[in-house]
Amino acid sequence: MSSPDELRSYAVDCARLAHCATDPYDKARLLNMARAWTHLADRVERLGQIPGNLPVADNVAGPAPPGCGEP
16 A cells, blocks of 8 residues: 555646646546545545554555656
8 A cells, every 4th residue: 555645646746737737627537536646645644543553555556647748
């Protein structure tokens, strides 16, 4: 499972791509994905605060998507 910080970085990537999207459908889809990544990060973070839960592993989800051609 990915860390909450990694999941939030995916949300940021989706929001950045949404900002660059010209198609309204694509923009809405990317913003929904950003919200979903944020929601998942919040849930993983809460689960990690419950005593007895296993620590979260990193680097399982793969690389984040590229931006709009900007570094």
